[in-house]
Amino acid sequence: MATLDSKIPQGPLSEKWTNHKSKINLVSPANKRLIDVIVVGTGLAGASASATLAELGYNVKTFCFQDSPRRAHSIAAQGGINAAKNYQGDGDSTYRLFYDTIKGGDYRSRESNVYRLAEVSANIIDQCVAQGVPFARDYGGLLDNRSFGGVLVSRTFYAKGQTGQQLLLGAYSAMNRQIGRGKIKMYNRHEMMDLVVIDGKARGIIARNLVNGKLERHSAHAVVIASGGYGNVFFLSTNAMGSNVSAAWKIHKRGAYFANPCFTQIHPTCIPVSGDHQSKLTLMSESLRNDGRIWVPKKLEDVKAIRAGKLKPTDLAEEDRDYYLERRYPAFGNLVPRDVASRAAKERCDAGFGVNATGEAVYLDFAAAIQRYGKEQAHVKGLDENDAALVKKLGQAVVKAKYGNLFQMYEKIVDQNPYETPMMIYPAVHYTMGGVWVDYNLMTTIPGCYAIGEANFSDHGANRLGASALMQGLADGYFVLPYTIGDYLSNDIRTGTISTDDPAFEAAEKEVADKLQAFLNCKGKNSVDYYHKRLGKIMWDKCGMSRNADGLREAIVEIKALREDFYKNVNVTGTASEFNEQLAKAGRVADFLELGELFAKDALERTESCGGHFREESQTPEGEALRDDKNFTFVSAWEYQGEPAQAKLHKEPLNYEEIEVKTRSYK
Amino acid sequence: MKLTLKIWRQANAQAPGKMVTYPIDNVSPDMSFLEMMDVLNEQLIQKGDDPVAFDHDCREGICGMCSMFINGEAHGPDRLVTTCQLHMRKFKDGDTITIEPFRANAFPVIKDLAVDRSAFDRIQQAGGFVSVNTSGNTQDANAIPIDKHDADRAFDAATCIGCGACVATCKNASAMLFVSAKVSQYALLPQGKVEATDRVLNMVKQMDSEGFGNCTNTGACEVECPKGISLENIARMNREYLSASIKG
Numbered sequence: 001m002a003t004l005d006s007k008i009p010q011g012p013l014s015e016k017w018t019n020h021k022s023k024i025n026l027v028s029p030a031n032k033r034l035i036d037v038i039v040v041g042t043g044l045a046g047a048s049a050s051a052t053l054a055e056l057g058y059n060v061k062t063f064c065f066q067d068s069p070r071r072a073h074s075i076a077a078q079g080g081i082n083a084a085k086n087y088q089g090d091g092d093s094t095y096r097l098f099y100d101t102i103k104g105g106d107y108r109s110r111e112s113n114v115y116r117l118a119e120v121s122a123n124i125i126d127q128c129v130a131q132g133v134p135f136a137r138d139y140g141g142l143l144d145n146r147s148f149g150g151v152l153v154s155r156t157f158y159a160k161g162q163t164g165q166q167l168l169l170g171a172y173s174a175m176n177r178q179i180g181r182g183k184i185k186m187y188n189r190h191e192m193m194d195l196v197v198i199d200g201k202a203r204g205i206i207a208r209n210l211v212n213g214k215l216e217r218h219s220a221h222a223v224v225i226a227s228g229g230y231g232n233v234f235f236l237s238t239n240a241m242g243s244n245v246s247a248a249w250k251i252h253k254r255g256a257y258f259a260n261p262c263f264t265q266i267h268p269t270c271i272p273v274s275g276d277h278q279s280k281l282t283l284m285s286e287s288l289r290n291d292g293r294i295w296v297p298k299k300l301e302d303v304k305a306i307r308a309g310k311l312k313p314t315d316l317a318e319e320d321r322d323y324y325l326e327r328r329y330p331a332f333g334n335l336v337p338r339d340v341a342s343r344a345a346k347e348r349c350d351a352g353f354g355v356n357a358t359g360e361a362v363y364l365d366f367a368a369a370i371q372r373y374g375k376e377q378a379h380v381k382g383l384d385e386n387d388a389a390l391v392k393k394l395g396q397a398v399v400k401a402k403y404g405n406l407f408q409m410y411e412k413i414v415d416q417n418p419y420e421t422p423m424m425i426y427p428a429v430h431y432t433m434g435g436v437w438v439d440y441n442l443m444t445t446i447p448g449c450y451a452i453g454e455a456n457f458s459d460h461g462a463n464r465l466g467a468s469a470l471m472q473g474l475a476d477g478y479f480v481l482p483y484t485i486g487d488y489l490s491n492d493i494r495t496g497t498i499s500t501d502d503p504a505f506e507a508a509e510k511e512v513a514d515k516l517q518a519f520l521n522c523k524g525k526n527s528v529d530y531y532h533k534r535l536g537k538i539m540w541d542k543c544g545m546s547r548n549a550d551g552l553r554e555a556i557v558e559i560k561a562l563r564e565d566f567y568k569n570v571n572v573t574g575t576a577s578e579f580n581e582q583l584a585k586a587g588r589v590a591d592f593l594e595l596g597e598l599f600a601k602d603a604l605e606r607t608e609s610c611g612g613h614f615r616e617e618s619q620t621p622e623g624e625a626l627r628d629d630k631n632f633t634f635v636s637a638w639e640y641q642g643e644p645a646q647a648k649l650h651k652e653p654l655n656y657e658e659i660e661v662k663t664r665s666y667k
Numbered sequence: 668m669k670l671t672l673k674i675w676r677q678a679n680a681q682a683p684g685k686m687v688t689y690p691i692d693n694v695s696p697d698m699s700f701l702e703m704m705d706v707l708n709e710q711l712i713q714k715g716d717d718p719v720a721f722d723h724d725c726r727e728g729i730c731g732m733c734s735m736f737i738n739g740e741a742h743g744p745d746r747l748v749t750t751c752q753l754h755m756r757k758f759k760d761g762d763t764i765t766i767e768p769f770r771a772n773a774f775p776v777i778k779d780l781a782v783d784r785s786a787f788d789r790i791q792q793a794g795g796f797v798s799v800n801t802s803g804n805t806q807d808a809n810a811i812p813i814d815k816h817d818a819d820r821a822f823d824a825a826t827c828i829g830c831g832a833c834v835a836t837c838k839n840a841s842a843m844l845f846v847s848a849k850v851s852q853y854a855l856l857p858q859g860k861v862e863a864t865d866r867v868l869n870m871v872k873q874m875d876s877e878g879f880g881n882c883t884n885t886g887a888c889e890v891e892c893p894k895g896i897s898l899e900n901i902a903r904m905n906r907e908y909l910s911a912s913i914k915g
Contacts, residue, residue: 052801067722067781068788070829071730087809123803130805132797132858134822141812159822165729166825173796180792188785211777240724274697279705280726409728412745412752413699478801527712529705573717578679579778581720582712 004257004637004650007439008112013658014094017116020440021483025490032057034496035489038205038220040192040247042069044164044171044470045453046226048477051174054183056482058489061218062175062184063207065191065242065584070172073228073240074473077164078285078406080146080156081470083121088145092153094118099659101468104150104337105433105461106611106627107661108263110635110654112440113458120479121471125157127478133170135159146290148466150337150666156467161285161406167470171477190216191584192247193512195223195254195449198504202251202449206508208516210584213577215509217500221492222448222485225251226477229432229454231264233592233599234544235536237429238270238283244588245595248436248455256444257637257650259457260434261595262603265464265612266545267430268294268341271413272361281428282413284364285406286466289334291369291399292423294341296353296362298322306355313355313363313422324348332666339463339612339625340666342427346545347623349426356424365422370395427545431469433460433612434602437637437652441484442476445637448488452476457635462611516576519586524569528585531566535559535589535596543600548616552604556597560645563593597644605649608632629661668694668755671763672707674719680775680783686765696756700743701726701733703755721780728752728893731828734835735780736767741832741891749830749893769835773842773878784831786877787845793873794866795849797858811857821855824848826894833888833896839880844888846874847904848896854907864911871908 009020027035035058039050042064050062064072084097098118102109125143129135135157136144145154159166178184189210196204196219204219230245231237252258269284297303298320305311324344326333336344345362354360374395378385385391396419400407410418436444436451438458443450453473460468542555566589574580608628609618618626635652669692677684691710694703701723708718724732733750737743743753758764766780774782799805825848833844850867853859859866882901889898 048801055800055802066724066730066732067784068829070788071724071732073725073730075731076725076727076729085808120803125808126805127799127801127803129808129811130797130799130858131801132821132853132856134818134825134852134856135808136822137813137815137818139815141814141818142809159825162729162826165828166822169825173791174801176788176792177796177798179788180794186788188788211783238727240730241726242724275695277695277698277702277706279699279702282727408747409752412728412748412754415697415754415756479803527709529709571712571715573712573715579720579781582718 004445004652005439006110006652007441009440013112013115016112017119024483024487027486027490027493029057031493033059035059035492036061036220036497037222037224037485038063038218039224039226040205041072041226041228041455042172042175043072043074043226043228043453044168044473045455045477046072046224047168047171047175048474049224049226049452049481050184051171051178052478052482053485054178060178060184061187061220063187063190063192065189065210067188069175069186069188070169072168073243074168074470075165076240077470078161078283079148079287080158080163080467081124081167082148082155082467083125083157083471084118084155085122085125087143088154090153092155096153097121097155100151101459101465102461102659103664104463104465106463106625106664107461107629107633107656108260108610108654109461110458111656111659116480117459117472117475120475123479124471124474128167128170131170131173133159133166135166146287147335149286149289149335149341150332150465156287158287161287161403164470167474171474192250193587194508195251196504196508197254197446198498198502201447203498204500204505206505206512208512211579213575213580215512217505217509219498219500219505221489221495221498222450224450224452224481225436225455226452227455229435230592230595231429231432233535233596234429234539235532236273236278236281236540238267238281241280244591246588246591248451249591249595251436251444251446251449253640255446255640256449256451257437257639258435258598259437259635259637260602261599261638262543262606262613263433263462263611264429265338265431265433266342266427267338268345268427269364269425270428270430271410272356272358272424272426282409283428283430284410284423284425286338288364288403288406291402292334292364292366293323293368294325294334294362294364295321295323296348296355300352303353303355307357314367329666336666337463337465342545343614345427360426361424362426363422364425366399366418367422370399373398431464433457433462433464437635441487442481443484443488450481450485452481462613516583516587519570519572519583520576522567522570522572524571526569527571528582528589531562531570532589532592534562535593538562539596539599543603546614546616547603549604552600555600556604556645559593559597559600563597566590566593594644598638598647601644601647602636602638605636606632633661668696668758668760670694670758670761673763673765674779675767676719676779677776679778684776694755696754698755699726699751700737700753700755701751719780720778723751726751729828731830734769734782734830736769736835738765741769741835742893747893747895749828769831771834771840771879773840774831774834786879787829787831787842789877790842790846790870790873791849794862794869797853798862813856817855821852824851824855824896824900827896828894830893832891832893834879836887836891837880838885838887839883841882842874842879843882843901843904844892844896846870847900850904850907851900854903863907864914867904867907867911
């Protein structure tokens with residue numbers, strides 16, 4: 001049985017990574033040519049890891065289910081990437097970024113990993129600029145920064161509202177260079193179906209070519225899972241339609257522990273649900289909270305009038321508006337962390353102050369920012385600061401330059417002009433802090449199997465701060481894994497090529513083929529989406545923004561029943577030997593139906609509130625999350641033992657040496 | 668809304684394809700185009716028919732995977748949007764909508780509306796990068812100040828999502844807008860200048876070998892581009908190519 005050893009290096013926190021790098025084993029350039037590494041996923045973590053491993057000299061095989069590695073969902077990240085550069089001279093440092101991230105994660109992340117993340121963050125920006133990533137610059141030609149939630153400095157680098165796109169295209173370009181050199185073999189439209197374990201070590205995968213349906217065996221000396229998060233277990237989320245847990249879940253079933261599955265981030269600023277037909281939700285970047293003020297009306301009669309279309313939000317006087325984040329959290333105001341902002345929106349909407357027909361929306365208002373920027377511009381240009389029309393026009397131009405693509409996206413979806421009327425927003429599932437358990441080297445509990453980026457659990461605790469996902473993905477892929485994987489592979493220099501004729505490959509392939517055929521043979525009455533939507537509803541209602549013991553127990557029963565019904569009554573059209581999206585999706589939903597139950601079980605077990613995990617039974621009199629440090633300062637790592645209900649809990653205690661564990665306050 | 672859909676159905680790359688008509692009812696104007704397609708597919712599955720295959724992923728206009736040719740226009744009648752951001756409010760009750768794949772020799776059909784755009788990847792592999800190792804041992808990011816206007820123009824070019832609408836729209840199936848956007852991004856930045864000569868020559872060579880047509884300056888690509896990539900990029904690439912050819 002696997003053991004839970006986090007392998008944190010000895011020594012002072014600030015020296016751990018440097019010392020570790022100096023001491024771990026290396027593989028010589030000549031031997032790297034004899035070693036194969038598989039990377040699953042081409043988001044920021046997978047693409048950057050593939051490129052770097054190939055540059056180092058390993059033979060890399062990379063897989064993505066999309067038609068090109070450039071489509072991975074990191075592309076949709078909007079607001080920015082954090083780095084402790086202190087270019088603004090506002091007091092930032094490695095320690096402060098580390099501290100903010102630990103506190104933001106509500107003291108449920110591993111100290112040594114987070115410190116390393118903060119340490120390498122500055123390097124990421126240097127690297128990306130060298131690759132030609134066009135970050136925003138000021139008129140002096142230097143890099144610009146903005147602020148994100150939960151921090152008091154400006155450390156976020158950005159490229160308008162498309163930072164993820166620009167960073168991913170940077171990593172994709174680094175991959176392309178290696179594909180061109182033949183060092184990466186790229187498998188587009190391929191899905192990982194299972195992990196192959198030989199003599200206790202990860203030695204390859206079974207992949208399915210999604211174009212012709214053929215199953216393929218691929219061997220390697222190490223397998224890296226960079227397949228992202230599992231937010232789509234909620235059906236509606238800001239994830240891409242194809243985002244799934246399957247690669248992570250398959251390794252879980254082969255022996256990798258799954259950590260903190262209930263730690264999910266519900267992002268406060270998303271476009272509200274418009275109807276039953278909805279297939280996904282769209283994020284409005286957190287960067288908008290730099291300039292947007294969040295409010296609902298103070299009086300219920302105004303809410304009613306607004307919902308009935310008799311009153312416009314712009315007609316409401318200042319004193320009739322409740323800027324509830326500024327009221328409740330004066331120190332951080334609209335820039336409180338995401339979990340806090342989401343719960344506050346829910347609290348107002350539950351109290352009846354939601355401003356749209358469904359009662360699930362609050363305003364994000366730019367009028368004050370447009371005024372402020374407009375006056376500033378008028379002053380700079382020597383124009384009349386009291387000309388209201390002019391000020392508005394100038395202010396709108398500034399807002400457009402900062403957030404133009406987001407405003408356009410909002411207008412296309414909602415059919416309202418956010419320059420003239422406040423945006424309507426509501427929280428939605430966005431990111432999963434939980435994931436595959438990894439040690440300090442990012443290795444899972446299966447030797448030779450690694451998990452990086454959102455797919456692992458290690459850096460964000462119970463809540464991730466804005467602009468930290470891009471940072472973690474690139475840190476893992478560019479700067480951490482390429483070092484740590486060498487330590488493991490140094491024992492494999494004499495192994496030689498691993499044969500795909502091994503019985504383990506044979507057995508895994510047969511298992512996959514049988515499962516696919518079972519879906520096709522079922523010929524039930526319900527589509528795959530029918531099950532996915534029902535699962536999503538259970539998750540949102542009972543494992544969403546607030547959770548309680550009764551609801552979680554019900555969720556466990558309901559998900560299990562839904563899963564059993566799925567295997568009896570699902571209808572998958574077509575065959576296994578063609579381009580068949582329904583079949584691909586059936587496999588993904590089958591895995592969500594297992595993960596969902598473990599998720600609820602984990603949430604039930606953790607009777608404290610922390611970060612995004614809010615247990616109604618554990619709150620302060622003011623309704624803030626109440627941690628239970630005495631009993632829950634640990635990582636829940638679940639071992640697969642058949643049904644999710646049988647999963648076995650292992651605990652990794654969290655020790656904080658350099659940081660005092662305090663009540664997290666943004667007041 | 669009640670609509671009539673005429674959709675290109677093709678089992679695989681080898682099979683012949685044809686237009687098939689499907690009536691659809693109860694379409695809400697707030698649905699996105701792809702959500703309307705989801706409803707159609709749900710109905711087809713209920714009847715035991717094969718659902719329509721189409722590419723899509725992020726559904727927020729940034730991944731570049733969705734790719735339909737709707738009523739004769741790449742990504743449909745709206746401007747500056749991808750198909751996933753097109754909403755049914757742009758259509759009227761009773762409309763007939765024709766839906767085809769992006770058509771080009773270099774984009775073979777995989778099934779129905781899904782096409783193979785890996786030619787774009789191969790062009791990028793030929794030179795769409797700066798040859799810097801990802802070791803992190805680079806100079807400080809602020810060591811080279813970059814003129815804000817150049818940085819902004821490089822960014823504008825870099826916002827191309829690689830969807831292929833330019834190719835599908837062009838009567839010659841030319842990929843010039845796509846290739847020039849990448850060439851321009853690097854040509855405008857000091858980091859990209861070192862390899863500028865080889866980059867443009869190699870990328871254009873690969874573009875030609877993939878079977879894309881020539882550019883005859885009709886400008887249709889710019890009109891249909893969901894990200895508003897400017898024709899100026901093509902002019903810039905032509906300059907880069909000419910100067911590289913003389914040097915080369």
